[in-house]
Amino acid sequence: MTNRRILEQKTVLVIIFLFALVSVFTTFGIIGVLLQETILFFEQVSIVEFLTGTRWTPLFASKKFGVLPLVNGTVLVAAGAMVVALPLGLLAAIYMSEYASTRARSVLKPFLEILAGIPTVVYGYFALLFVTPILKSIFPQTQAFNALSASIVMGFMILPTVASVSEDALSAVPRSLREAAYALGATKAEVATQVVVPAALSGIAAAFILAISRAIGETMIVAIAAGQQPKMTLNPLESIETMTAYIVQVSLGDTPHQSIAYQTIFAVGMLLFLMTLVMNIISYFFTKRFREVYE
Amino acid sequence: MNENSEYILETRNLNLYYGNFLAVADVNIKIRRHQITAIIGPSGCGKSTLLRAFNRMNELVPTARTEGEILFNNENIYDPSIDPVEVRRRIGMVFQKPNPFPKSIYENIAWGLRINGFRGSKSELDDLVEKALRDAALWDEVKDKLDQSGLSLSGGQQQRLCIARTIAVRPEVILMDEPASALDPIATLRIEELMQELKKNYTIIIVTHNMQQAARVSDYTAMMMLRNHEDRSGTVIEFDRTEVIFTNPRDKRTQDYVTGRFG
Numbered sequence: 001m002t003n004r005r006i007l008e009q010k011t012v013l014v015i016i017f018l019f020a021l022v023s024v025f026t027t028f029g030i031i032g033v034l035l036q037e038t039i040l041f042f043e044q045v046s047i048v049e050f051l052t053g054t055r056w057t058p059l060f061a062s063k064k065f066g067v068l069p070l071v072n073g074t075v076l077v078a079a080g081a082m083v084v085a086l087p088l089g090l091l092a093a094i095y096m097s098e099y100a101s102t103r104a105r106s107v108l109k110p111f112l113e114i115l116a117g118i119p120t121v122v123y124g125y126f127a128l129l130f131v132t133p134i135l136k137s138i139f140p141q142t143q144a145f146n147a148l149s150a151s152i153v154m155g156f157m158i159l160p161t162v163a164s165v166s167e168d169a170l171s172a173v174p175r176s177l178r179e180a181a182y183a184l185g186a187t188k189a190e191v192a193t194q195v196v197v198p199a200a201l202s203g204i205a206a207a208f209i210l211a212i213s214r215a216i217g218e219t220m221i222v223a224i225a226a227g228q229q230p231k232m233t234l235n236p237l238e239s240i241e242t243m244t245a246y247i248v249q250v251s252l253g254d255t256p257h258q259s260i261a262y263q264t265i266f267a268v269g270m271l272l273f274l275m276t277l278v279m280n281i282i283s284y285f286f287t288k289r290f291r292e293v294y295e
Numbered sequence: 296m297n298e299n300s301e302y303i304l305e306t307r308n309l310n311l312y313y314g315n316f317l318a319v320a321d322v323n324i325k326i327r328r329h330q331i332t333a334i335i336g337p338s339g340c341g342k343s344t345l346l347r348a349f350n351r352m353n354e355l356v357p358t359a360r361t362e363g364e365i366l367f368n369n370e371n372i373y374d375p376s377i378d379p380v381e382v383r384r385r386i387g388m389v390f391q392k393p394n395p396f397p398k399s400i401y402e403n404i405a406w407g408l409r410i411n412g413f414r415g416s417k418s419e420l421d422d423l424v425e426k427a428l429r430d431a432a433l434w435d436e437v438k439d440k441l442d443q444s445g446l447s448l449s450g451g452q453q454q455r456l457c458i459a460r461t462i463a464v465r466p467e468v469i470l471m472d473e474p475a476s477a478l479d480p481i482a483t484l485r486i487e488e489l490m491q492e493l494k495k496n497y498t499i500i501i502v503t504h505n506m507q508q509a510a511r512v513s514d515y516t517a518m519m520m521l522r523n524h525e526d527r528s529g530t531v532i533e534f535d536r537t538e539v540i541f542t543n544p545r546d547k548r549t550q551d552y553v554t555g556r557f558g
Contacts, residue, residue: 185383185410186410
């Protein structure tokens with residue numbers, strides 16, 4: 001009887017372990033495929049040209065493989081998104097953690113979560129069909145596809161990430177620290193901005209970096225609203241192309257497989273993967289540091 | 296409004312609730328100026344709750360409610376026109392566990408001064424920080440590392456830093472909630488010696504579990520206990536000079552408690 005029970009438990013354990021392994025194998029599988037195609041690509045194109053060139057025309061007759069215009073587009077949109085998401089997300093987090101009554105929180109939080117649950121394709125068309133016309137009425141030179149509308153809408157898309165991770169960090173600041181500040185005659189605003197936020201800074205930084213990594217990887221909004229013109233520009237009203245949007249463009253187009261143009265998407269994908277990986281690692285260390293301080 | 300009267304604080308028919316639970320019932324005591332008043336009693340009888348009523352810290356707990364009055368220099372601190380921030384500036388608090396800010400030693404003290412309206416020069420601020428650290432008997436140990444984190448100090452040093460931070464803003468009263476319970480005996484002794492120094496300029500109310508400590512440091516003692524075991528509300532059953540409480544109490548329950556036969 002006992003033997004059978006032990007056997008049962010072991011079987012369950014093995015099965016669960018195998019399921020856990022699936023995600024590990026998937027990750028390695030993706031990295032493997034990316035790596036393989038990327039190596040093929042770099043056999044034909046120099047890695048220096050790829051990383052430093054400022055013209056990206058692999059789909060044209062005169063092929064240039066400088067990835068910087070795509071990186072420029074990605075960083076431009078991500079930076080714009082952060083300008084929207086950081087202040088709003090942090091303020092929302094401070095409100096929910098320090099000011100909101102239990103009732104206000106219980107209303108607000110689900111709304112933030114709904115924001116996080118909207119499909120990105122909806123955000124994309126929202127940017128193209130709602131935000132861009134507004135921008136056009138303010139700045140007439142705005143192009144039909146532009147970085148700014150994608151930035152703004154993406155900012156709202158990642159706002160729940162910033163707000164919720166920052167709020168966790170703020171709530172993790174021990175009560176004793178708030179009490180110490182109140183006991184010195186601090187007002188609520190002084191406690192929130194000068195004690196709680198600085199104490200939670202590494203956690204807030206982790207939230208920001210996580211959000212940047214999501215902004216870099218975000219695809220649908222930029223594919224729909226930001227355009228398909230790889231350009232070295234800092235003007236957000238112009239049409240640009242991000243790394244993700246380029247991958248979509250090639251994947252959905254009629255570019256023949258095995259061609260060098262087709263292989264570019266793996267090289268770009270690899271670079272994208274490395275960028276978000278670095279961001280996630282930095283975020284991980286920030287989170288770890290902030291956990292160490294108060295436990 | 297006589298700020299030199301014998302009593303600095305007085306509670307009148309004070310009832311403290313958490314939700315519907317009456318945690319502390321019907322407290323009427325008068326705290327003498329420039330004396331150390333100890334609040335003793337078994338766990339869960341509302342000592343800390345009563346202490347926190349004196350600087351309106353209880354209201355940071357959403358369900359907490361206060362009935363009655365606490366007169367501070369004859370002014371009711373629970374009057375609707377009174378700002379709790381102002382009350383807390385004049386009635387400071389030191390907590391059970393040392394809780395320095397995760398800022399430098401210097402900033403731990405300077406911050407309290409700044410939020411209380413300090414607008415002087417850097418050298419004036421330096422002087423005030425030094426004075427507070429000297430008054431808290433910490434200056435000699437930290438004068439060479441003022442820019443290090445307050446969290447890098449030992450537990451006893453952290454607690455003296457918290458005291459320095461509190462006295463830097465020149466309150467009239469210092470509330471201490473078991474300030475030495477997390478410290479070793481030597482650090483405890485230093486805090487107790489410090490209290491005797493501080494008494495000259497401040498009024499101190501201390502909650503303690505340690506009856507020897509109450510006997511050693513305090514001039515007056517409030518004995519708290521549950522009124523009865525049905526409602527579990529705590530109240531002050533006897534309040535007198537410390538020597539009377541410990542040698543000749545009127546209440547049988549006080550006698551049982553201080554002689555160790557109870558609680």
